[in-house]
């Protein structure tokens with residue numbers, strides 16, 4: 001059978017399958033529309049069908065059953081509707097591109113070779129037996145990603161199946177037309193990948209189902225590890241793989257796991273918008289997405305505000321001349337470490353014996369329950385109980401104390417005074433309440449009515465009782481209302497002085513050692529103490545203190561957990577501290593965790609090396625439950641850009657470019673800022689003329705971004721966007737962006753605004769520059785108005801061109 005014949009046969013099959021898809025759509029459409037109307041009609045007539053007659057118990061029962069039955073019918077219809085709608089949507093999605101791959105497979109012991117076509121969802125022939133298309137997530141489809149023609153096995157829930165793959169074919173089908181077709185000998189042939197990768201960047205990430213690579217497939221389908229760690233080079237498809245993994249898990253566990261039981265921690269809100277369309281494109285709902293900052297803001301009480309990670313990094317990048325700079329850097333590293341986590345655990349033990357701090361309970365300027373009394377009560381409780389259990393007992397005690405105090409307070413002078421100021425409405429309310437107090441009032445009233453003025457003494461007595469009772473009630477109500485905030489504050493543990501407890505760790509070295517079982521503080525401790533307390537005094541926390549502070553708070557008040565969540569994903573995982581991981585583990589006790597990141601892009605101070613043998617991530621669930629996968633092939637950038645960037649990193653040698661060639665990175669040196677602005681402006685215009693429409697001017701800091709933006713604006717840079725930490729939506733176009741916000745996203749062309757030693761010379765800057773350059777897919781330009789950064793100077797000259 002020659003090639004042209006193959007093409008013809010595939011074209012014919014495509015037409016047949018599309019016809020069947022169209023027929024199914026025609027069949028489904030009226031049903032879907034009909035069901036929709038029916039459900040709406042039932043909902044509308046719901047109450048018409050139900051007559052509620054409460055005359056007798058049987059009537060009531062009847063009504064109850066009718067309502068129940070009606071809602072069951074409605075629920076059933078809605079379920080059916082949902083199912084049909086899902087089928088309809090899947091069929092509709094398949095119609096333009098029914099499938100992207102095929103392989104022929106002969107199962108061991110069988111005579112027949114089956115043709116398996118793979119698409120974004122399954123589709124069966126009318127007989128309901130024959131799969132015309134297999135969902136890419138079915139067990140058999142894993143053969144497509146894991147094997148090339150030859151012997152090939154796959155796992156199913158009922159065991160391993162062996163056989164032989166006889167042919168493997170990739171298609172490009174768009175709008176129902178077959179555009180190209182490759183028979184491949186490789187796992188996933190390079191041709192199709194070449195074509196996909198040659199395309200331009202978009203404002204939204206794309207799904208990669210048609211070209212998932214074998215090593216990515218292992219990430220997507222891993223279903224055993226409690227902790228799956230993916231250390232992958234820039235552009236190696238970590239985020240892509242993880243999004244397909246979510247789709248896979250939702251498919252495989254569709255009976256038990258829903259999208260809202262999966263949560264993804266992303267680096268910033270803009271990134272959330274960037275990846276938001278991948279899952280819907282695959283026919284799945286988006287998982288929950290959040291940032292760690294959102295989580296911190298939510299759980300820290302409103303009396304203390306944490307600085308965000310971006311302000312922290314801005315300080316690190318720009319405040320070198322600040323006298324407290326060295327100390328702050330030391331503090332950032334220390335407070336993110338596992339050592340500090342142990343320190344706090346020991347501090348917790350110390351607090352169990354002494355040193356707890358409480359806030360006394362004040363009422364109308366009086367100390368009702370002093371802090372000392374609370375402390376004495378706390379330390380009188382069984383010392384074998386955990387801190388948080390003792391705090392719960394203390395809370396109960398305080399609430400009881402408040403009940404007694406409230407009773408006593410009713411007789412206080414101020415209550416009488418307040419009563420005099422009450423307005424009539426409140427008296428009327430008290431009167432109403434008295435009416436409700438059936439036994440007392442009924443008797444009094446009936447008594448009064450019976451006598452009907454004949455027995456004056458009795459009536460007077462009734463009226464007198466009523467007035468006394470009314471006043472009593474008003475006193476009760478008044479004091480109760482005043483005590484409400486007290487009770488609320490006790491319920492919210494405001495009697496615990498968490499600020500003071502955290503603060504007292506940062507007094508001096510001697511106290512620190514005593515409180516933490518002899519921990520040795522880091523260098524610059526006095527300055528670190530001063531800085532930390534100065535922030536707390538203003539009711540603020542440094543970013544590096546936020547998680548430890550929350551840790552201490554929860555050690556005392558009890559840990560919050562969310563047992564609904566089954567899978568937690570952490571993207572840009574190198575930017576989280578050991579502390580934060582400990583946190584996530586506690587917060588989601590029933591979840592499996594997938595952490596993906598790249599230590600080469602660890603630009604925040606609290607970074608964690610995901611792949612190191614002593615990585616805190618491995619300790620989290622233990623080696624037995626942890627799997628580490630490394631991705632070393634970079635798909636985003638051209639070969640020239642990968643060769644250039646990988647040389648910046650020590651150990652970058654293992655990164656392998658995908659064979660896609662273009663121009664080498666271009667270095668341009670200019671005399672001054674003005675000329676640089678003009679050059680960048682001209683380069684953007686040239687890139688646009690070449691058809692690149694996603695271009696980023698990347699700077700080191702936010703301040704530099706603002707400067708660059710203003711300069712380019714003054715050159716007439718229309719449509720230029722300035723991206724800040726508050727930007728929520730990622731829009732395709734031309735933008736100026738600080739490097740730490742460009743994490744995770746990509747552009748057709750990247751222009752590094754200032755690649756001089758002023759911007760990038762410290763060891764720490766190396767990863768920043770690397771991160772900036774690796775955002776580029778097709779073109780990379782670097783500029784300077786002085787010298788080149790040592791990290792550029794160290795690169796072999798054959799890796800770049802110089803603009804003459």
Ligand SMILES: Nc1ncnc2c1ncn2[C@@H]1O[C@H](COP(=O)(O)OP(=O)(O)OP(=O)(O)O)[C@@H](O)[C@H]1O
Nearest residue numbers: 208211212213234235236237238239240635636744
């Ligand atoms: N198997 C694949 N098929 C097609 N494209 C792919 C594949 N894997 C990755 N890509 C593409 O490579 C680019 C980089 O992928 P992605 O952003 O997922 O990488 P990453 O490892 O998360 O990168 P970084 O760490 O630099 O943010 C994207 O454009 C993605 O579509």
